[in-house]
Amino acid sequence: MPTELFGIDYIDIRISVVLVLVFVAGCSYRIERGIERYLLVLVFASLLIWRLLSVHMVWRDYDRDYREFIAASEQIERGAHLLTAYGDGRRGQFADNLASQIGSFAVIERQVFLPNLYTGTHTLKVRPKYAHLDAPGAAPVPIGWLLAEYSHATNPGAERRRQLPGHLHDWYRNYDYLVIFLNDPDRFRPLPNLRHVMTGSYFVIYRIVEPPRAQG
Numbered sequence: 001m002p003t004e005l006f007g008i009d010y011i012d013i014r015i016s017v018v019l020v021l022v023f024v025a026g027c028s029y030r031i032e033r034g035i036e037r038y039l040l041v042l043v044f045a046s047l048l049i050w051r052l053l054s055v056h057m058v059w060r061d062y063d064r065d066y067r068e069f070i071a072a073s074e075q076i077e078r079g080a081h082l083l084t085a086y087g088d089g090r091r092g093q094f095a096d097n098l099a100s101q102i103g104s105f106a107v108i109e110r111q112v113f114l115p116n117l118y119t120g121t122h123t124l125k126v127r128p129k130y131a132h133l134d135a136p137g138a139a140p141v142p143i144g145w146l147l148a149e150y151s152h153a154t155n156p157g158a159e160r161r162r163q164l165p166g167h168l169h170d171w172y173r174n175y176d177y178l179v180i181f182l183n184d185p186d187r188f189r190p191l192p193n194l195r196h197v198m199t200g201s202y203f204v205i206y207r208i209v210e211p212p213r214a215q216g
Contacts, residue, residue, distance in 0.1 A: 065102070065202065066102060066105060068200055068201060068202075069102050069105055069106075069200065069203065070105050070109055072198050072200050072203070072205060073105060073106045073109050073110050074109075074110075075197050075198050075205060076106055076110045076112060076177050076197075076205065077110070077176065077177075078110050078111050078112075079110075079111050079112065079113075080110070080112050080113070080176035080177050081112065081113045081133070081174060081175040081176045081177070082103060082106055082112040082113065082114050082175065082176070082177045082178075082179065083115070083146075083171055083175040083177070083178050083179070084102075084103040084114070084116070084140040084178075084179045084180075084181070085140055085141055085142065085143045085145075085146055085178065085179070085180050085181070086140055086141075086142060086143065086180065086181040086182070087142065087143040087144075087180050087181070087182045087188060102181075103116075103140075103179060106179075112177075113130060113133070115133050115167045116140065132166070132167075132174070133167045133174060140181070141164075141165075141168065143180055143188075145164055145168065146168065146171055146178070147191070148164075149164055149168060149169070149171060149172075150172060150191055150193070153170075153172065172193055172208055172210075175208055176207065176208055177197070177205060177206065177207055177208065178194060178205075178206045178208055179203055179204070179205050179206075180203065180204050180206070181202060181203050182202065182203065182204060183202070188204060190204075190206055193208060193209055193210050194206035194207070194208060194209070195207040195208075195209045
């Protein structure tokens with residue numbers, strides 16, 4: 001699901017497509033011979049079939065990933081606070097199309113609170129009790145950011161290397177579950193406050209059980 005309502009993402013692509021369609025609609029072409037008509041129909045039919053097949057192949061892969069997560073979300077308690085992150089270098093298209101959207105299925109299926117759902121320029125207002133977790137423009141973050149915040153909590157005297165968004169401060173207290181999207185889920189070593197719930201082919205679900213304890 002998107003993070004904005006009435007957004008302008010990919011407007012450069014949309015405008016170019018619209019201009020082509022407007023140009024075609026504004027042209028008048030009369031076919032005199034039957035063979036030309038048949039060839040034109042054949043070209044358009046071939047393009048349509050190719051497009052349908054390519055869209056089907058893309059959405060088949062996404063559907064497999066989405067169905068896997070939806071089934072796994074049954075392990076998440078209804079109404080819980082859910083945080084998503086990605087690890088081991090997964091960025092670009094993965095982060096945009098999976099990490100930023102797939103947690104939304106838990107909103108639908110398990111009625112969880114997700115900080116990066118419809119939180120762009122045109123936002124849906126959150127309830128007052130969630131105000132401290134409101135995250136305009138939020139997106140799933142690298143797991144390293146959360147690990148650094150956890151390390152700072154265990155050693156409060158250490159200097160923060162990165163200023164995190166407000167909704168990530170004390171994430172180990174404010175959220176109930178953490179979903180990490182990984183290339184190789186079996187290689188990730190969780191923090192002591194994370195209890196393993198389920199491992200999928202590209203994600204791991206953890207239950208956040210207790211805040212870190214300061215050393216010293």
